[in-house]
Amino acid sequence: MKRYSCFWIAALLLATSCVDHRYDYMVDDSAYFAKSDLQEETLSVMNAQDYVYEVWIHKSGYWQERFAARLELDYNYLVQYNSTNGTDFEMLDEKYYTFERDFVIEEGENESCVPLTIKTEQILTDMGYGTYYIPLSVNSLTPGKEVYLEKSHFILALTLQQPVLKIDGIGFEDSDGNYDGNVSIDANTYSGDTYELDITAMLDVQTTEELEVIYQDGEVTEDERKLDSQYYTYNQSVIMPIDKQYAENYLTVNIKEMPDGKWVIPVEISTSNDKIHVNQEKSWVKLTVIKGSLDDAIPCIGEYAQGNEIIISADQTLTNEIIASIEGREMSVSCVDNSTSEKPDWMSVSIVGSDVKLNVTNSNDTKRERVATITLTDNSNLLEKVITVRQCVEGYGTILNKSLWGGITIEGCTVYNEGAAKLEALYDNIWSDASNKKLFVQLKQSGSSENCVIIIDLGENHKQYNAVGLMPRLQWTQPSPGKITVEVSDDNLEWNKLINNIDYYKDSDLKPNGSYECYDGIIKWVNLGTQNSRYIKISMPYSSSFWSDKTFLSFDEIFVSNIDFD
Numbered sequence: 001m002k003r004y005s006c007f008w009i010a011a012l013l014l015a016t017s018c019v020d021h022r023y024d025y026m027v028d029d030s031a032y033f034a035k036s037d038l039q040e041e042t043l044s045v046m047n048a049q050d051y052v053y054e055v056w057i058h059k060s061g062y063w064q065e066r067f068a069a070r071l072e073l074d075y076n077y078l079v080q081y082n083s084t085n086g087t088d089f090e091m092l093d094e095k096y097y098t099f100e101r102d103f104v105i106e107e108g109e110n111e112s113c114v115p116l117t118i119k120t121e122q123i124l125t126d127m128g129y130g131t132y133y134i135p136l137s138v139n140s141l142t143p144g145k146e147v148y149l150e151k152s153h154f155i156l157a158l159t160l161q162q163p164v165l166k167i168d169g170i171g172f173e174d175s176d177g178n179y180d181g182n183v184s185i186d187a188n189t190y191s192g193d194t195y196e197l198d199i200t201a202m203l204d205v206q207t208t209e210e211l212e213v214i215y216q217d218g219e220v221t222e223d224e225r226k227l228d229s230q231y232y233t234y235n236q237s238v239i240m241p242i243d244k245q246y247a248e249n250y251l252t253v254n255i256k257e258m259p260d261g262k263w264v265i266p267v268e269i270s271t272s273n274d275k276i277h278v279n280q281e282k283s284w285v286k287l288t289v290i291k292g293s294l295d296d297a298i299p300c301i302g303e304y305a306q307g308n309e310i311i312i313s314a315d316q317t318l319t320n321e322i323i324a325s326i327e328g329r330e331m332s333v334s335c336v337d338n339s340t341s342e343k344p345d346w347m348s349v350s351i352v353g354s355d356v357k358l359n360v361t362n363s364n365d366t367k368r369e370r371v372a373t374i375t376l377t378d379n380s381n382l383l384e385k386v387i388t389v390r391q392c393v394e395g396y397g398t399i400l401n402k403s404l405w406g407g408i409t410i411e412g413c414t415v416y417n418e419g420a421a422k423l424e425a426l427y428d429n430i431w432s433d434a435s436n437k438k439l440f441v442q443l444k445q446s447g448s449s450e451n452c453v454i455i456i457d458l459g460e461n462h463k464q465y466n467a468v469g470l471m472p473r474l475q476w477t478q479p480s481p482g483k484i485t486v487e488v489s490d491d492n493l494e495w496n497k498l499i500n501n502i503d504y505y506k507d508s509d510l511k512p513n514g515s516y517e518c519y520d521g522i523i524k525w526v527n528l529g530t531q532n533s534r535y536i537k538i539s540m541p542y543s544s545s546f547w548s549d550k551t552f553l554s555f556d557e558i559f560v561s562n563i564d565f566d
Contacts, residue, residue: 031069031105031138032148034058038081042159044205045129046275048121053156055114057138059105060148067105067142071114074137077153081135089155092132096123102141120160131159165213165271166282168200168246179282187291193256199234199285201247201269203276211240211273213247218266218284225382227253227263227289234267253289260292261381294385298324298376306401306463308387314363314394323387324356330379338371347389349374358389366394367521369429390429393521397563400465402427406457406534408558412449416442416552426454431556432474433519440473445542445551452481452553455492456536458560464532467563469525473554474518477510478547480554481540486526488533495537498528507546523557527565536560 034056043051059067078091097118105112116134123132134156140147167181174180185195201213215236220226232253240247251267265287270278295308302323304310310323333351337344347360347370356376363370369392376385392399408426415423425441432439443452458465472480486499505524510516542550
C-alpha cells in the first residue's frame with residue numbers, strides 16, 4: 001500500500017511541474033490619458049481656421065497587443081469635477097467641435113492621437129473670447145482589456161484669446177510706469193543732424209503667420225502744429241515674421257533741415273488682420289520737436305528785468321509796465337500762479353499793440369515770495385517765450401536773479417548729503433515749508449579748517465546790490481553761524497573785506513516762535529553798502545554755531561539783494 005501511495009504523490013508532483021507560471025505577474029495591456037484631470041490650453045486666434053487639438057491616448061502593459069478603444073464626451077465627469085473642486089464649469093456644446101470616437105492602438109505601438117477639431121470662428125461668432133470646457137473619457141472596445149481608470153478622464157479647458165498689438169513702449173512710461181506716448185526733444189540742445197525714435201510694434205504672443213503692421217500719421221489738436229512730412233520718415237508697412245513678436249520701425253526726423261518751431265509728429269499703428277486687437281491706449285506716439293528760441297528775439301526789458309525774470313520788491317506795484325516787445329509777431333499770452341497752477345489774482349498781463357504790459361499789486365507776505373509764469377506763444381510755429389514774475393518776500397528788497405549766477409563754491413567744508421540736498425539747493429529759490437521736505441544744505445568741516453567759506457559768482461550781467469543773507473535750515477535752525485565775514489572781488493583773486501567777523505545770528509533770532517523748528521522764512525541780512533563786484537565771499541567760524549556739535553553749518557537758501565535799509 002505504501003508503494004502505491006508514493007506512486008500517486010510522484011504523479012501529482014509531475015503534473016504540477018508542467019504548468020507555466022512565467023507570465024503570472026505580467027501587467028495586461030491598458031489605455032490611458034497621459035494628461036488627466038484639467039488640461040489648460042490657450043489659443044491666440046489669428047485667423048478663421050479651425051483649431052486642431054491633439055488628444056493623445058497611451059497604451060501600457062506587457063503584451064502590447066492591438067487595443068481598440070473609444071473616445072467619448074463625459075458630462076458626468078465634469079459634474080463630478082465641479083463637485084469636488086467647487087467649480088462651475090459648463091460643457092461646450094458638441095456643435096462647436098468634432099472628433100472620430102473610435103480608434104485603435106496597433107500591435108507594437110504604444111500611443112495613438114485623436115484630432116479634436118474646434119470650430120473657433122463659430123465659437124467667436126456665437127459667444128466671443130473666453131474659456132470653454134470639453135470633458136472626455138476613454139473606454140475599451142477590446143474584450144478582456146480595460147482602461148486605467150485613474151487616468152481615463154480629462155477636461156480640456158481651452159481659452160480663446162485675442163492677440164494684442166501695441167507700440168513696444170520702451171522709454172514711453174510716465175513716472176508711475178504707465179504708458180505715455182508723448183515724447184519731446186529739444187533740438188537746441190541735441191547735437192545730431194537727425195533724430196531717431198524707436199516705434200517698433202509688439203504683439204503679446206508669437207505670431208503664427210506673417211502679420212502686417214500699418215503705420216500712419218495721427219491727428220493733432222487745434223493747439224498743436226504738425227511738422228511737414230518732408231522732414232521725417234518711417235516705414236508705413238512692416239511685416240512681423242512667423243514665430244516673432246516684434247516688427248521693427250523707426251521714426252527719423254531731419255533736425256538740420258526742419259524749420260524753427262514747436263512741431264508735432266503723431267504716429268499710429270493698425271493692422272490688416274481683423275483678428276488682432278490694437279490697444280488704442282498704447283498704439284500711438286506723439287513726438288514733439290522744439291527748434292529755435294524766442295529768448296533773443298523777445299528779451300525782457302525795463303528796470304525790473306533780470307534775464308528772463310521780472311523781479312520786484314513786496315511793496316512795489318506795477319501798472320501797465322512794459323516788460324517785452326513782440327514787434328512783427330502774432331502772439332498770444334497766458335499766465336499761471338506757480339503755487340496754484342491757476343490764473344493769479346495779484347497780477348495780470350496783456351498784449352497791447354506790440355507791447356507786453358504787466359500789472360502787479362503789492363504784497364505783505366513775510367514768509368513766501370509770489371511767483372507767476374507768463375508764456376508768450378508765437379501763433380505761427382508755437383515757439384514760446386517764458387517770463388517769470390517774482391515778487392519778493394516783505395523785507396527782502398529786490399533779490400538778484402539766481403538763474404544768472406555762475407554758481408557757488410565752498411572752502412573749508414564738504415557737502416554732507418545724508419538727509420540733505422546738494423550745493424545747488426542753496427540758490428534754487430526753494431526752501432522748506434514742512435518737516436518732511438529736506439531742502440537744506442549741510443556743510444561739514446574739512447580737517448582743521450576754522451571757517452566755513454561760501455563763494456558766490458553772480459555772473460556777468462547782475463544787478464547792483466547792497467545786502468547778502470543766509471536762511472538757516474528751517475527744520476532745525478541751531479546749526480547757524482553767530483559770526484560772519486564778507487568780502488567782494490571783481491576777479492575772484494583780490495578781495496576787499498567789507499565785513500570782518502561781526503555778530504550775525506543770535507539764539508533768539510533762530511527761534512522766533514520759541515522753537516528751533518521754524519518755517520517762516522527767517523533770514524538775517526548783512527548791509528554791504530552799494531556793490532557791483534561779481535564775487536562775494538562769506539566766511540563763518542564753525543565755533544560760532546549754536547549747536548553743541550560745532551563741526552557743521554546748515555542752510556536752506558542764500559540771497560543777494562538790494563534793500564532799502566532806511
